[in-house]
Amino acid sequence: MRLHVADHPLVTHKLSVLRNRDTPAVTFRALVEELVTLLAYEATRNVHVTPVDIQTPVAATTGVTLADPKPLVVPILRAGLGMLEGMVKLVPSAEVGFLGMVRNEETLQPTTYAERLPEDLSNRQCFVLDPMLATGGSLSAAIEFLFQRGAVDVTAICILAAPEGIAAVERLTEGRDVTLVLGAVDDHLNEHGYIVPGLGDAGDRLYGLV
Template identity: 60%
Template sequence: MQLHVANHPLIDHKMTLLRDERTPSPVFRELVAELVNLLTYEATRGLHVEDVQLRTPVSEMTGTRVREPLPLAVPIIRAGLGMLDGFLKLMPNCEVGFVGIRRNEETLQPETYAKRLPDNLAHRQCFVLDPMLATGGSLAATVQFLKDAGASEITAICLVAAPEGVELMQREFPEDDVHVLVAALDERLNDDGYIVPGLGDAGDRLYGVAV
């Protein structure tokens, strides 16, 4: 696994607003979309493309377009759904799969409750969307689902990561075909498994507390 920490003043500025506990849900959602848009630009540098011939109003030329099979975006429900619009703004033709994973609050281990992915992901580039890389269990499980279906190029886009989650991903996926792009690498996890300083529960801040 290769870790990439985004380094840009606009990302740092928006992350500061995102972290603030006073930021209301509507603004939080807007900031997430903007941050994912910026991170997607960086995450897709290695996108598979092909040449295409076209004519401009002046002359013939060779252009570039995204090559088929189209990439697959995989938000991890529920918080990952808040990242999908920002990703699709740059990749509108991308196909979308879903994985539903929740954390057992007693064991802090991931529990899968939903999965909708293509059976065959050979030669497909996959982009996993998950705001928080905390313990790493949810992201590792999703990446393994994709690899089991044949994916060999997987990039995870996260807003905040803890060193413990990064270490788990590096341990589980020592190969170079898994990339993790984060806006910020934070200090640690607390005893409840939350990232410090973090930004709280991303799902609750996006959508409120649903009980």
């Protein structure tokens, strides 16, 4: 597993505002979108491309275009939806699938309740969006789901992570081609499985308590 933690003052600044419990939902949503675009820049560093001949106003040259099949972006419902716009702004030609996973708050184990993905992901690069990497169970299950459909490599983009979650993903995806791109690594998980200091429940802060 490859790990990249953003080290940029703009990322740290935006994260600081996100963490503030008094930041309103409308500002929170806008900052998540901006953060994801910054993180996606690093996450797509190894995106597959193919050469293409182009004609500039001065001369002919060779550039690149995204290779087929196009990347697949997979937000984990519901909180991952808040990250989608920031990702597709950077990669507008990417396709989008959806995966609904929920964590049992007593056992902390993930279950899949919905999915809208191609049956065959052969040769596809997949980018999973999930704001918080806490216990790592849901993200690991989502990554394994994509590999079982034929994905060749999976990159997960998370705004915050706990060390326990990083270790769990590394353990549970051993032997897979996985990259984690993170905005920051926090101190630990509390007894309820929440990241400390964290920013609270990302889904609730994005969309409310309904």
